[in-house]
Amino acid sequence: MFGKEFFVNRYRLLGWEFRDVALKQAIRINTVNVKGADVVGRLKGLGVELEKVPFLHNGYWVARSDFSVGATVEYLLGYYSIQEAAAQIPATLFTDLKDKLVLDACAAPGGKTVQLADLMDNTGVIVALDVNKQRLEALTNQLERCRVKNTVVYQLDARHASKLGLKFDRIMLDVPCSGNFATDREWFKRRTLRDVERNARLQRQILTEAVKVLKDDGEMVYATCSLEPEENELNIDWALKNLGLETVEINCYGEEAPTEVFGKRLDDSVKRCRRIWPGKTQGFFVCKLRKRR
Amino acid sequence: MAETSVVKNFARLFGVELPLDNRFVVERGGCYFLLSEKLKDLTEKRGGWRHAGTYLGKVKGESFQPSFPLLFMIAEKAKNRIVVDDKSAWLFVCGRDIFKEGILKIEGSSEKGNCTLIFNRHGECLGYGKIVKNLNKLKSGLAVKNLLDVGDFLRRERHPANQEA
Incomplete structure (x- = not known):
């Protein structure tokens, strides 16, 4: 069970007609280091055309640039990060991040960690x-470049997070996933349903561990850049039924997630999750969870 | 608690007395980190971490290699500073040395052998270098040897084995 036709047909069954997507690069201003208007003005002065992402506070699409926006002095000084637009959504879904104890369970290469630190104002x-050791090096470089002050990094599998003996106010689960064709041209050639199911099992293990370390009144955001329901709606439906979690209403870019997937009826509250089909952004899935009260 | 003299001595190269509280500086494998009270409490109870708080730099052999956050802390009060024009700033970030022709302003020491921070015209610290000729007498040519610049982040990405912290 693999190949473009197989997956495209699945997307059709979920209500989306496949089309190729040309992704626009996006940046996010690190407001803890600079005023947004200042860095936007400086990039414009360098000839970079930016377009505000309407559903993000500090996100801009790079409409045109004659050089890499990852090699400007402004980037090197940590004034902005290169972060795909949909990937900027999850961290913004938490309420009240300041002074909280936050777990970023699958943190490397660090885009969301830096964004969380920015939203927390380094508190x-x-x-x-x-x-992964090599990915951790990328993470620590990001933390240094963006002058993050409030983070401690451990080389630890998220499935063993309870070894830390901590209970968290907020948990970011940007879990390892199968990805999507919008960011990987070879996606349809490389991926099989077996890969998707293997990733879905790993994600359930991470969800299970995360619930153990979430405070009773804590919030958890689960996100993937996969379009496959096994990693998204089906996993959340499973978590609602097995982990004592409930979804929380969110107001962000994306469609209500389907509650019927390939003939299987899911918990009605799965519709609170957001599915983002590739178009303006890459493919994405995000939802907010808390312990059932 | 860590011995912070190596960090403080580095700051003194630029005429800065860095008010580092020893209680919140931790040394780990030759790397120095400045922690908040909350991070200090957490890391004391749970060891095995790789990075925490603000990375200050690393002792490698006989020398101390500063981090950029440390340079930015020093930059706020540094006496030795050189402001360069746009072209020199860009070349410096690309790893090149500073030539006298590109210098807009010199503050503090201009003596050969001293260290100085390099700033662009926005007042942003781009790194530091060593003055190689007495700048008061120098008319043109090589003035400051590049010792570290923010372009290092890009070079680390290209050569992961060279990464520091």
Whole structure:
């Protein structure tokens, strides 16, 4: 079970007609280091055409640039990060991040960690985990470049997060996933349903561990850049039924997630999740969860 | 608690007395980190971390390699500073040295052998270098040898094995 036709047909069954997508690069201003207007003005002065992302506070699409926006002095000074527009959504879904104890469970390469630190104004503590040593180096470089002050990094598999003996106010689960064709031209050639199911199992293990370390009144955001329901709606439906979690209403870019997937009826509250089909952004899925009260 | 003299001595190269509180500086594998009270409390109870708080720099062999956050802390009060024009600023970020022709302003030491921070015309610290000729007498040519610049972040990405912290 693989190939473009197989996956495209699945998307059709979920209500989306496949079309190729030319993604626009996006940046996010690190407002803790600079005023947004200042850096936008400076980039414009360098000839970079920016377009405000309407559904993000500090996000801009790079409409045109004759050089890499990842090699400007402004970038090197940590004034902005290169972060795909949909990927900027999850961190904004938490309420009241300042002074909180936050877990970024699959943190590398650090785009969301830096964004969380920015939203927290460098207060509180972020515990950032990742299992891969090389990716952790990318993460620590990002933290240094963006002058993040409130983060501690451990090389630890998210499935063992309870070893830290901490309970968190907020948990970011930007889980490892199968990705999507909008960011990977070879996606349809490389991915099979077996890969998707393997990732979905890993994601359930991470969700299970995350619930153990979430405070009773805590919030958890789950996100993938996969279009496959096994990693998204089906996993959340499973979590609602097995982990004592409930979805929370969110107001962000994206469609209500389907509650019927390939003939299977899901918990009605799964519709509170947001599914983002590729178009203005890459493919994405995001939802907010808390312990059932 | 860590011995912070290595960090403070580095700051003194630029005429800065850095008010670092030893209680919140931690040394780990030759790397120095400045922690908040909350981070200090957490990391004391849970060891094994790789990075925490503000990375200050690393002792490698006989020398101390500063982080950029440390340079920015020093930059706020540095006496030794050189402001360069746009072209020199860009070349400096690309790893090149500073020539006298590109210098707009010199503050503090202009003596050969001293260290100085390099700023662009926006007042942003781009790195530091060592003055190689007495700048008061120098008319043109090589003035400051580049020792570290923010372009290092890009070079680390290209050569992951060279990464520091």
